[in-house]
Amino acid sequence: MTTTSDKNPRVALVTGAGSGIGRAVALALLQDGYRVVLAGRRPEPLDAMVEAATAAGQQALAVPTDVRDAQSVQALFDQTEQHFGRLDVVFNNAGVNAPAVPMDELPLDAWKDVIDTNLTGVFLCARAAFALMRRQNPQGGRIINNGSISAHAPRPFSSPYTASKHAVLGLTKCIALDGRxxxxxxxxxxxxxALTELAERMTKGVRQANGSIAAEPMMDVQHVAEAVRYMAGLPLSTNVLNMTVMASQMPFVGRG
Structure with missing residues (x-):
């Protein structure tokens, strides 16, 4: 159940909503009756989603946003409050990766782009959500961060991405503590x-820890959307602090 009443449907915000995991989650939440704010850098896919949602009798708001920029993030949350009056769920999904090269070949700008997007962007959105959820009535809400299996174990040549996701894990725990x-x-x-446009390359082969190149099993992105839908739908008295959703046979548990 996603509404306190038919007149007060819950409001969700999804970053990186224009494609991949973000798009799948946003569509699932719209189907559940949420009013959904769609944030992303490219306006065209966001506008197309709003048009489709409107045709289906759903409510969506597109707000082009760069999560790396504090003013852009603040404008996103200001528009959310002005348009819908409150915010119940945030899915911090926007993220990027860097070229898979040895650390000494990685440009500093590539490192900064990953950290600014995957870590600072999550912090900026969580900070703005925290402020709105703290002052709204009824008080409270749920922040869901898109981590990664890389928050627990790295791939070869992935230092910026892995560092950012380890940091998100710590940030998640701090928000959970400070939000009580x-x-x-x-x-x-x-x-x-999850099989998305960005991850499709992995079906053709990914560098493994032993130096070999191997194709890896994938899962339907809809299973991720279902998992986030479950987490979002819980009452605030209950929390899934951390959930791992993975293709069963991918090389993560043990030695692959």
């Missing part, structure tokens, strides 16, 4: 090999 006083809960979903 204000009925704000925080969760993290760690995803392994």
């Amino acid at each position: 006083e204000f009925n704000i809960v925080c969760s993290q979903i760690d995803i392994g090999n």
Whole structure:
């Protein structure tokens, strides 16, 4: 059940909503009756989703946003509050990766782009969500961070991405702790090999820890959307602090 009443449907915000995991989650939440704010850098896919949602009798708001920029993030949450009056769920999904090269070949700008997007972007969105959830009435809400299996174990040549996701895990725990006083809960979903446009390359072969190149099993991105839908739908008295959703046979547990 996603509404307190038919007149007060819950509001969700999804970053990186224009494609991949973000798009799948946003569509699932719209189907559940949420009013959904769609954030992303490219306006065209966001506008197309709003048009489709409107045709289906759903409510969506597109807000082009760069999560690396504090002013852009603040504008996103200001528009959310102005348009819908409150915020119940945030899915911090926007993220990027860097070229898989030895550390000494990685440009500093590539490192900064990953950290600014995957870590600082999550912090900026969580900070703005925390402020809104703290002052709204009824108080509280749920922040869900898209971590990664890389929050627990790295791939070869992945230092910026892995560092950012380890940091998100720590940030998730801090938000979960600091939010108790204000009925704000925080969760993290760690995803392994969801088949999206960006991950399709992995079906053709990915470098393994032993130096070999091997294709890896994938899972339907809809299973990720279902997992986030479950986490989002829980009452604030209950939290899934951390969930791992993965292709069963991918090389993560043990030695692959």
